[in-house]
Amino acid sequence: MISASTIEKVASALTSPSPDIPALIADMSDCLTPDDSLRVVRRAASRMNADMFPPVTHLELILTEGCNLACTYCFEKEMLGYRRMSLATAKEAVDLLFDYSRDAETVRITHFGGEPTLNFEAIRFVTEYAEEQAALRHKKVEFDTTTNGTLLTESMVEYFAQHGIMALLSIDGMAQTNNLFRVDKRGFGTFDRVLSGMRLLKNSQRWVGVKMTVMPENTPRLFEDVKGLYALGANQFIIGHATGIVWPENAIEIYGEQLTLVHAWYQKNKGPDLRITDFDEVPPAKSFFGCQAGRSTIAVTVDGEISSCSKILALDNKKLLARLGDVRSGVTHLRNRDDLVSCSSLMAACHEKGIAEDFQGGCFASNYSAHQDLFSPNLQDHQFSILTRSVCSGCSSSR
DSSP, rough: OOOHHHHHHHHHHHTTSSHHHEEEEEEEETTSSSHHOOOHHHHHHHHHHHHHHHOOOEEEEEEEEESSBBBBOOOOTTTTTOOOOHHHHHHHHHHHHHHHHTOOOOEEEEEESSGGGGGGHHHHHHHHHHHHHHHHHHEEEEEEEEETTTTTTHHHHHHHHHHHHEEEEESSSSHHHHHHBBBBBTTTTHHHHHHHHHHHHHHHHHEEEEEEEEEGGGGGGHHHHHHHHHTTTTEEEEEEESSSSSOOHHHHHHHHHHHHHHHHHHHHHHHHTTHHHHHOOOOOSSSSOOOBBBBTTTEEEEEEEEEEEEHHHHSSSOOTOOOOEEETTEOOOHHHHHHHHHHHHHHHHHTTTTOTTOOOOOOHHHHHHHHHOOOOOOOOHHHHHHHHHHHHHHHHHHH
Protein backbone atom coordinates (compact mmCIF):
# COMPACT_ATOMS: atom_id res chain seq x y z
CA MET A 1 0.00 0.00 0.00
CA ILE A 2 1.48 3.34 -1.06
CA SER A 3 1.21 5.98 1.63
CA ALA A 4 -0.54 9.32 1.12
CA SER A 5 2.73 11.13 1.81
CA THR A 6 4.46 9.20 -0.99
CA ILE A 7 1.67 10.04 -3.45
CA GLU A 8 1.87 13.70 -2.43
CA LYS A 9 5.66 13.65 -2.82
CA VAL A 10 5.40 12.26 -6.37
CA ALA A 11 2.68 14.72 -7.41
CA SER A 12 4.68 17.64 -6.01
CA ALA A 13 7.79 16.55 -7.90
CA LEU A 14 5.96 16.12 -11.22
CA THR A 15 4.50 19.62 -11.03
CA SER A 16 7.79 21.25 -10.03
CA PRO A 17 9.66 23.45 -12.55
CA SER A 18 12.31 20.79 -13.28
CA PRO A 19 11.55 17.31 -11.93
CA ASP A 20 14.58 15.26 -10.89
CA ILE A 21 13.21 11.75 -11.38
CA PRO A 22 16.32 9.80 -10.25
CA ALA A 23 16.38 11.84 -7.03
CA LEU A 24 12.65 11.26 -6.54
CA ILE A 25 13.08 7.50 -6.91
CA ALA A 26 16.03 7.51 -4.52
CA ASP A 27 13.95 9.50 -2.03
CA MET A 28 11.33 6.73 -1.99
CA SER A 29 13.89 4.00 -1.25
CA ASP A 30 12.90 3.84 2.40
CA CYS A 31 9.54 2.29 1.51
CA LEU A 32 9.81 1.02 -2.09
CA THR A 33 12.30 -0.78 -4.31
CA PRO A 34 13.71 1.22 -7.26
CA ASP A 35 11.56 -0.76 -9.72
CA ASP A 36 8.43 -0.20 -7.65
CA SER A 37 9.28 3.49 -7.30
CA LEU A 38 9.65 3.79 -11.08
CA ARG A 39 6.25 2.12 -11.57
CA VAL A 40 4.66 4.55 -9.14
CA VAL A 41 6.17 7.54 -10.96
CA ARG A 42 5.17 6.21 -14.36
CA ARG A 43 1.61 5.50 -13.24
CA ALA A 44 1.27 8.90 -11.57
CA ALA A 45 2.63 10.71 -14.63
CA SER A 46 0.22 8.87 -16.91
CA ARG A 47 -2.78 9.68 -14.73
CA MET A 48 -1.85 13.34 -14.26
CA ASN A 49 -1.35 13.78 -18.00
CA ALA A 50 -4.74 12.19 -18.60
CA ASP A 51 -6.34 14.64 -16.17
CA MET A 52 -4.59 17.72 -17.54
CA PHE A 53 -3.98 17.28 -21.26
CA PRO A 54 -5.31 15.82 -24.53
CA PRO A 55 -4.21 12.30 -25.50
CA VAL A 56 -0.92 11.79 -27.36
CA THR A 57 -1.69 10.24 -30.74
CA HIS A 58 1.45 10.91 -32.81
CA LEU A 59 4.96 9.65 -32.06
CA GLU A 60 8.07 10.83 -33.92
CA LEU A 61 10.92 8.36 -33.44
CA ILE A 62 14.48 9.54 -34.02
CA LEU A 63 15.69 6.10 -35.08
CA THR A 64 19.15 7.39 -35.93
CA GLU A 65 21.11 10.61 -35.72
CA GLY A 66 23.13 9.51 -38.75
CA CYS A 67 22.64 10.83 -42.26
CA ASN A 68 24.43 10.09 -45.50
CA LEU A 69 23.84 13.62 -46.83
CA ALA A 70 25.05 17.08 -45.82
CA CYS A 71 22.21 19.41 -46.81
CA THR A 72 23.39 22.91 -46.07
CA TYR A 73 20.13 24.14 -44.51
CA CYS A 74 19.35 21.01 -42.46
CA PHE A 75 17.65 21.95 -39.19
CA GLU A 76 19.16 18.84 -37.60
CA LYS A 77 22.80 19.51 -38.45
CA GLU A 78 23.69 20.30 -34.83
CA MET A 79 22.21 16.95 -33.80
CA LEU A 80 23.63 14.60 -36.41
CA GLY A 81 26.03 11.89 -35.29
CA TYR A 82 26.27 8.12 -35.29
CA ARG A 83 23.94 7.03 -32.51
CA ARG A 84 20.99 4.74 -33.25
CA MET A 85 17.92 3.92 -31.21
CA SER A 86 18.02 0.49 -29.61
CA LEU A 87 15.09 -1.87 -30.07
CA ALA A 88 14.48 -1.81 -26.31
CA THR A 89 14.10 1.98 -26.35
CA ALA A 90 11.88 1.77 -29.43
CA LYS A 91 9.62 -0.74 -27.65
CA GLU A 92 9.28 1.51 -24.61
CA ALA A 93 8.45 4.47 -26.86
CA VAL A 94 5.69 2.54 -28.64
CA ASP A 95 4.29 1.33 -25.31
CA LEU A 96 4.24 4.92 -24.09
CA LEU A 97 2.32 6.06 -27.19
CA PHE A 98 -0.40 3.46 -26.69
CA ASP A 99 -0.63 4.27 -22.98
CA TYR A 100 -0.90 8.04 -23.51
CA SER A 101 -3.25 7.75 -26.49
CA ARG A 102 -5.95 6.67 -24.02
CA ASP A 103 -9.28 6.21 -25.84
CA ALA A 104 -8.13 7.57 -29.22
CA GLU A 105 -9.04 5.12 -31.95
CA THR A 106 -6.02 5.86 -34.20
CA VAL A 107 -2.36 6.52 -33.47
CA ARG A 108 0.41 7.48 -35.87
CA ILE A 109 4.13 6.72 -35.82
CA THR A 110 6.71 8.60 -37.88
CA HIS A 111 9.99 6.83 -38.61
CA PHE A 112 12.43 9.73 -38.52
CA GLY A 113 16.11 10.57 -38.25
CA GLY A 114 18.68 11.60 -39.43
CA GLU A 115 18.02 9.34 -42.35
CA PRO A 116 15.72 6.63 -40.94
CA THR A 117 16.57 3.99 -43.55
CA LEU A 118 20.05 3.80 -41.98
CA ASN A 119 18.33 1.96 -39.12
CA PHE A 120 15.92 -0.17 -41.12
CA GLU A 121 16.05 -2.89 -38.47
CA ALA A 122 14.33 -0.46 -36.08
CA ILE A 123 11.75 0.48 -38.74
CA ARG A 124 10.83 -3.21 -39.05
CA PHE A 125 10.71 -3.79 -35.31
CA VAL A 126 8.65 -0.69 -34.50
CA THR A 127 6.20 -1.32 -37.32
CA GLU A 128 5.50 -4.94 -36.45
CA TYR A 129 5.46 -4.40 -32.69
CA ALA A 130 3.07 -1.44 -33.06
CA GLU A 131 0.82 -3.51 -35.31
CA GLU A 132 0.67 -6.22 -32.65
CA GLN A 133 -0.13 -3.71 -29.91
CA ALA A 134 -2.78 -2.00 -32.03
CA ALA A 135 -4.52 -5.34 -32.58
CA LEU A 136 -4.40 -6.15 -28.86
CA ARG A 137 -5.78 -2.73 -27.92
CA HIS A 138 -8.34 -2.55 -30.75
CA LYS A 139 -6.78 0.55 -32.25
CA LYS A 140 -5.64 1.51 -35.72
CA VAL A 141 -2.00 2.44 -36.26
CA GLU A 142 -0.72 4.46 -39.22
CA PHE A 143 2.89 4.89 -40.29
CA ASP A 144 4.88 7.40 -42.28
CA THR A 145 8.52 8.21 -42.81
CA THR A 146 10.50 11.14 -44.14
CA THR A 147 13.49 10.03 -46.19
CA ASN A 148 16.02 11.56 -48.56
CA GLY A 149 15.35 8.57 -50.84
CA THR A 150 18.97 7.92 -51.78
CA LEU A 151 19.29 4.65 -49.83
CA LEU A 152 15.96 3.08 -50.77
CA THR A 153 16.05 -0.49 -52.08
CA GLU A 154 13.40 -2.70 -53.64
CA SER A 155 13.02 -4.68 -50.42
CA MET A 156 12.55 -1.47 -48.40
CA VAL A 157 9.84 -0.04 -50.62
CA GLU A 158 8.10 -3.40 -50.78
CA TYR A 159 8.08 -3.46 -46.98
CA PHE A 160 6.64 0.08 -46.93
CA ALA A 161 3.88 -1.02 -49.29
CA GLN A 162 3.08 -4.18 -47.31
CA HIS A 163 2.72 -2.26 -44.05
CA GLY A 164 1.17 0.93 -45.37
CA ILE A 165 4.15 3.13 -44.51
CA MET A 166 3.69 6.38 -46.43
CA ALA A 167 7.09 7.67 -47.57
CA LEU A 168 7.62 11.41 -47.88
CA LEU A 169 10.61 12.24 -50.06
CA SER A 170 12.71 15.28 -49.26
CA ILE A 171 13.43 16.91 -52.61
CA ASP A 172 13.42 20.64 -53.28
CA GLY A 173 12.72 20.66 -57.01
CA MET A 174 14.33 19.70 -60.28
CA ALA A 175 18.08 19.13 -60.58
CA GLN A 176 19.21 22.78 -60.64
CA THR A 177 17.19 23.61 -57.55
CA ASN A 178 17.68 20.43 -55.54
CA ASN A 179 21.42 20.18 -56.11
CA LEU A 180 22.09 23.67 -54.83
CA PHE A 181 21.49 22.73 -51.20
CA ARG A 182 20.70 19.01 -50.99
CA VAL A 183 24.19 17.57 -51.39
CA ASP A 184 26.12 14.56 -50.14
CA LYS A 185 29.15 14.68 -47.87
CA ARG A 186 31.41 15.28 -50.88
CA GLY A 187 29.34 18.26 -51.96
CA PHE A 188 27.76 16.49 -54.95
CA GLY A 189 24.11 17.00 -55.88
CA THR A 190 21.62 14.26 -55.04
CA PHE A 191 18.81 14.77 -57.56
CA ASP A 192 19.49 11.70 -59.71
CA ARG A 193 19.73 9.43 -56.66
CA VAL A 194 16.51 10.79 -55.15
CA LEU A 195 14.77 10.34 -58.49
CA SER A 196 15.85 6.69 -58.52
CA GLY A 197 14.30 6.32 -55.06
CA MET A 198 11.09 7.94 -56.28
CA ARG A 199 10.89 5.48 -59.17
CA LEU A 200 11.32 2.55 -56.78
CA LEU A 201 8.48 3.87 -54.65
CA LYS A 202 6.22 4.31 -57.68
CA ASN A 203 6.77 0.66 -58.55
CA SER A 204 5.22 -0.46 -55.26
CA GLN A 205 2.81 2.31 -54.31
CA ARG A 206 0.78 4.64 -56.49
CA TRP A 207 0.99 7.70 -54.24
CA VAL A 208 4.28 9.51 -53.60
CA GLY A 209 4.58 12.67 -51.53
CA VAL A 210 7.44 15.16 -51.66
CA LYS A 211 8.57 17.75 -49.15
CA MET A 212 10.01 20.85 -50.79
CA THR A 213 12.03 23.31 -48.72
CA VAL A 214 12.21 26.61 -50.57
CA MET A 215 15.34 28.70 -50.05
CA PRO A 216 15.42 32.36 -51.14
CA GLU A 217 17.81 31.55 -53.98
CA ASN A 218 15.38 29.00 -55.42
CA THR A 219 12.14 30.99 -55.30
CA PRO A 220 12.14 32.02 -59.00
CA ARG A 221 11.95 28.33 -60.02
CA LEU A 222 9.25 27.17 -57.60
CA PHE A 223 6.42 26.93 -60.14
CA GLU A 224 8.52 25.07 -62.71
CA ASP A 225 9.91 22.79 -60.00
CA VAL A 226 6.43 21.76 -58.86
CA LYS A 227 5.29 21.06 -62.42
CA GLY A 228 8.50 19.16 -63.14
CA LEU A 229 8.21 16.90 -60.10
CA TYR A 230 4.56 16.24 -60.86
CA ALA A 231 5.52 15.15 -64.38
CA LEU A 232 8.06 12.76 -62.81
CA GLY A 233 5.43 11.10 -60.65
CA ALA A 234 5.07 13.15 -57.45
CA ASN A 235 1.45 13.24 -56.25
CA GLN A 236 1.45 15.21 -53.02
CA PHE A 237 3.42 18.37 -52.32
CA ILE A 238 4.30 19.88 -48.96
CA ILE A 239 5.86 23.23 -49.79
CA GLY A 240 7.51 25.26 -47.05
CA HIS A 241 9.76 28.27 -46.90
CA ALA A 242 13.09 27.65 -45.18
CA THR A 243 13.03 28.77 -41.55
CA GLY A 244 15.90 29.75 -39.29
CA ILE A 245 17.22 32.23 -41.88
CA VAL A 246 16.47 35.85 -42.74
CA TRP A 247 14.60 36.24 -46.02
CA PRO A 248 15.22 39.37 -48.14
CA GLU A 249 11.99 41.26 -48.89
CA ASN A 250 12.38 40.78 -52.65
CA ALA A 251 12.69 37.01 -52.18
CA ILE A 252 9.48 36.95 -50.13
CA GLU A 253 7.74 38.89 -52.89
CA ILE A 254 8.97 36.43 -55.54
CA TYR A 255 7.89 33.52 -53.33
CA GLY A 256 4.38 34.97 -53.24
CA GLU A 257 4.31 35.40 -57.01
CA GLN A 258 5.47 31.83 -57.56
CA LEU A 259 3.02 30.48 -55.02
CA THR A 260 0.21 32.28 -56.84
CA LEU A 261 1.21 30.55 -60.08
CA VAL A 262 1.34 27.17 -58.34
CA HIS A 263 -2.07 27.71 -56.77
CA ALA A 264 -3.70 28.70 -60.06
CA TRP A 265 -2.15 25.66 -61.77
CA TYR A 266 -3.35 23.44 -58.95
CA GLN A 267 -6.94 24.63 -59.26
CA LYS A 268 -6.92 23.63 -62.94
CA ASN A 269 -5.18 20.27 -62.44
CA LYS A 270 -6.38 19.12 -59.04
CA GLY A 271 -7.59 15.55 -59.19
CA PRO A 272 -7.21 12.08 -57.70
CA ASP A 273 -3.48 12.00 -58.47
CA LEU A 274 -2.54 15.49 -57.21
CA ARG A 275 -2.72 17.18 -53.86
CA ILE A 276 -0.93 20.26 -52.51
CA THR A 277 -1.37 20.14 -48.77
CA ASP A 278 -0.60 23.81 -48.18
CA PHE A 279 -3.58 24.87 -50.30
CA ASP A 280 -6.03 22.27 -48.98
CA GLU A 281 -5.35 22.93 -45.29
CA VAL A 282 -5.46 26.68 -44.81
CA PRO A 283 -8.20 27.26 -42.20
CA PRO A 284 -9.23 30.85 -41.47
CA ALA A 285 -8.28 30.45 -37.82
CA LYS A 286 -7.27 27.76 -35.36
CA SER A 287 -8.93 26.99 -32.07
CA PHE A 288 -5.64 27.09 -30.16
CA PHE A 289 -2.29 28.85 -30.17
CA GLY A 290 0.91 27.04 -31.03
CA CYS A 291 0.80 23.70 -32.82
CA GLN A 292 0.43 19.99 -32.05
CA ALA A 293 3.93 19.74 -30.51
CA GLY A 294 3.52 18.57 -26.92
CA ARG A 295 -0.25 18.59 -27.35
CA SER A 296 -0.96 15.46 -29.39
CA THR A 297 2.61 14.87 -30.66
CA ILE A 298 5.82 13.84 -28.93
CA ALA A 299 9.26 13.00 -30.27
CA VAL A 300 11.69 10.48 -28.76
CA THR A 301 15.46 10.74 -29.07
CA VAL A 302 17.76 7.81 -29.80
CA ASP A 303 18.36 7.34 -26.07
CA GLY A 304 14.72 7.64 -25.03
CA GLU A 305 14.39 11.27 -23.98
CA ILE A 306 11.01 12.85 -24.79
CA SER A 307 10.71 16.17 -26.60
CA SER A 308 7.61 17.83 -28.01
CA CYS A 309 8.70 17.54 -31.66
CA SER A 310 11.67 16.64 -33.82
CA LYS A 311 12.43 20.28 -34.70
CA ILE A 312 12.60 21.40 -31.07
CA LEU A 313 14.64 18.31 -30.26
CA ALA A 314 17.14 19.20 -32.99
CA LEU A 315 17.74 22.67 -31.55
CA ASP A 316 19.77 21.11 -28.73
CA ASN A 317 19.58 17.33 -28.35
CA LYS A 318 22.23 17.37 -25.61
CA LYS A 319 20.03 19.48 -23.30
CA LEU A 320 16.48 19.29 -24.54
CA LEU A 321 14.50 22.51 -24.64
CA ALA A 322 11.14 22.12 -22.91
CA ARG A 323 12.04 18.52 -22.04
CA LEU A 324 8.99 16.36 -21.35
CA GLY A 325 10.51 13.26 -19.76
CA ASP A 326 11.79 9.87 -20.90
CA VAL A 327 10.24 6.62 -22.12
CA ARG A 328 10.89 4.76 -18.86
CA SER A 329 9.26 7.32 -16.54
CA GLY A 330 6.78 8.87 -18.98
CA VAL A 331 5.86 12.50 -19.56
CA THR A 332 6.99 13.76 -16.17
CA HIS A 333 7.70 17.45 -16.88
CA LEU A 334 4.13 18.64 -16.58
CA ARG A 335 4.96 22.35 -16.38
CA ASN A 336 6.81 22.18 -19.68
CA ARG A 337 3.89 20.39 -21.32
CA ASP A 338 1.48 22.92 -19.87
CA ASP A 339 3.56 25.77 -21.31
CA LEU A 340 3.34 24.14 -24.76
CA VAL A 341 -0.35 23.25 -24.60
CA SER A 342 -1.70 26.41 -22.96
CA CYS A 343 0.66 28.73 -24.88
CA SER A 344 -0.19 31.51 -22.43
CA SER A 345 3.19 33.20 -22.96
CA LEU A 346 2.95 32.86 -26.75
CA MET A 347 -0.61 34.14 -26.78
CA ALA A 348 0.35 37.17 -24.69
CA ALA A 349 3.29 37.92 -26.98
CA CYS A 350 1.09 37.74 -30.10
CA HIS A 351 -1.46 40.07 -28.52
CA GLU A 352 1.30 42.46 -27.52
CA LYS A 353 2.54 42.60 -31.11
CA GLY A 354 -1.01 43.01 -32.47
CA ILE A 355 -0.96 39.83 -34.56
CA ALA A 356 -3.10 37.47 -32.46
CA GLU A 357 -6.16 37.80 -34.68
CA ASP A 358 -4.47 36.25 -37.72
CA PHE A 359 -1.48 34.35 -36.29
CA GLN A 360 -1.45 31.73 -33.57
CA GLY A 361 2.24 31.85 -32.85
CA GLY A 362 3.67 29.63 -35.57
CA CYS A 363 6.37 27.02 -35.05
CA PHE A 364 8.03 26.85 -31.63
CA ALA A 365 11.37 25.83 -33.15
CA SER A 366 11.27 28.66 -35.68
CA ASN A 367 10.45 31.08 -32.86
CA TYR A 368 13.49 29.87 -30.95
CA SER A 369 15.75 30.21 -33.99
CA ALA A 370 14.70 33.84 -34.32
CA HIS A 371 14.58 34.91 -30.66
CA GLN A 372 16.09 32.12 -28.52
CA ASP A 373 12.59 31.82 -27.07
CA LEU A 374 10.02 29.16 -27.99
CA PHE A 375 7.19 31.53 -27.09
CA SER A 376 8.20 34.70 -28.89
CA PRO A 377 6.52 34.73 -32.34
CA ASN A 378 8.70 34.86 -35.42
CA LEU A 379 7.37 37.88 -37.32
CA GLN A 380 8.85 36.60 -40.57
CA ASP A 381 6.71 33.47 -40.24
CA HIS A 382 3.73 35.72 -39.59
CA GLN A 383 4.49 37.47 -42.86
CA PHE A 384 4.62 34.15 -44.73
CA SER A 385 1.34 32.97 -43.18
CA ILE A 386 -0.42 36.12 -44.38
CA LEU A 387 1.12 35.66 -47.82
CA THR A 388 -0.10 32.05 -48.11
CA ARG A 389 -3.63 32.91 -47.04
CA SER A 390 -3.77 35.86 -49.42
CA VAL A 391 -2.62 33.67 -52.32
CA CYS A 392 -5.38 31.15 -51.61
CA SER A 393 -8.13 33.67 -51.03
CA GLY A 394 -7.07 35.75 -54.03
CA CYS A 395 -7.10 32.82 -56.42
CA SER A 396 -10.38 31.53 -54.97
CA SER A 397 -12.13 34.87 -55.39
CA SER A 398 -10.93 35.21 -58.97
CA ARG A 399 -12.47 31.93 -60.14
